[in-house]
Amino acid sequence: MMWPSSQASKILTFLLFGVVVYCVYMDTFLFLRIQNYKIDTFEREENSTQESTTHKSTKQQNYEDVVWIPCTINPLCHPTVKALMVDHINHYIYGPLCAILDIGLGISERMLFITPNMISFFHVLIACVGAKLLTFQSLAARRVAVVLFQIRMFLDDLDGHVARERKHIKGERSDVGSLGYWVDGICDLLGVIAMMIGILFYLKNNPPRRGYKGTPVSTLPYHQLKEINSSEDIEKEHTDVGISYKTKVTFQRIVQVIGLFSGQMVLSSLAWNRYIDMYQDMLENCTEYDVGRRDGTFRSGTFFFATGMWRVVNPHSYLHLLSLAVFCDKTWGFLKAVHYSGYVCLVVTVAASEVLVESIRSYVVNG
Template structure:
């Protein structure tokens, strides 16, 4: 152990509480920023199809850059985009600003031109492979080091996108769908996730969890009784001794593989749906300049869109990885996988259903000129 279990539990609980409160506050500030300040990408001053009062109201909104005390180079609230509203909280509010700070401090985008975004993507696959090897270790300390490496991998995943946008002078999070960088980034992310799941699978295979419990602490039993229990734990039925010991068989590898496959299936579906809706929302609200700018901006500012995107901030594949990483770090891997391997699909159904409904709402309002306020 790197520190006493009780102390580690208190520290982790406190840090988790701080992060949750921080993310809730940042979500609130993001919503207020969208509602009360100008948003780049909606050229309402040249659009004359809407009421003059609406145009004048949009013109009079102040620039967020003029009032914020945090420089926009590191401020995740400065340039709200469709993708920014759908990126998970950790990447958007923690790793994103850290990437900007590292880039400003080291000058990667401007001075280290020989380091390409794709090179960063390939490097974080190597980090993931090392982390996957450590995940197979029975020692919890090594597995915690592995989780630190996987968090570094996620940071590097953010960094490659940040460097690419800086060199193309793109403000805010955006997906360049179909480009070489888009596919390289996606494939490297996939390889990193596969490495993590293989590491967890091998660990659970070599250290299968128990289906049961012991009423008496093992430390109080004589050695010969512990040896007898360990030699009979793989039987198929419950067994009780005169000392009040109750236990069951180890979880079979078939069951382990089934749970991991179901969890992995959630991640695949989450990734496909998340990328699909980013692409659709970008086309409807940001990329199609021939559509009415006022109506696109109105939909982007709407509470309905903020709520819909908030669901994907929780249900996107990066959030799955952060939750799994926390479970491994706390030595609750099997408990977490068993808890969500079915129930997680319900959350995906809600997210997809809400998004499909809202897409129809956007199209009706933006394309067919049906009032969707």
């Protein structure tokens, strides 16, 4: 191990608690910022039509005028549909860090030879190295792999930041259908596949074990012995010595659990991108719809709550949780805990989003 488990547990617990408090704090201030200050998307449209359809927004201040953190690194300055649906780590931690790195190195302005697609390809290479390290039996090597995968996710955020800066786009937005959109999506998919393959090979070479306590196998009644031997997710590996028996999880069971978890990530990614596209079309891209209705919908608590569900149930959040499980050497326990329950959370989130989409369509699109 890289350091004593007790020390690692204390450090991880402290860091996890700090991150959770920070994210809740930022979510609260994001909601207050949306409620009390002008939103760029709708403010520009009102100014261009020469008549305000939202009397409230004319009395609101610009957030940039009152905040002390520069908007170049402040994740609260430019709220958009996608910004409300991006996971907490990417939005509140990696996003500002990308902006700071870009300002320090001048990637967007001076290093024009570095394209967003080049950054995307590079983080695929990092993912391949991390996947190889994930197959090692050494926990220290797997922890290094987790660090590499977090760097990969940081670079995945950086390529989008550089692309938006060079196009002078404020806030998180998805340029659906563009070359960069597809390159970023494919490279992200390859990185995830590499991670899952690395975990699969590690579990294949180091199968988890399940323990059975009781009397020696030789003295067990026939019906109990039959019950143990017929368990579909274990191999028979018993001894007649002692009172505790451990059985290996079969490779078939490992593939099943990883497959179910991967299926969650695929469905989550498809649904997450679908609702971002739909919300953007109805609230941000279609200027023919009434700007007051779109502005009011965007500011509503219902919309903030529904998009907030996607901040938790999206593929990036899955990867962060999986990375934490690998770092704590609890990979199999985490996969088993969510390979079914995760689908329930995903179905609930999709159902809430469908209801909200119909509500927005009725109120904004159909008037």
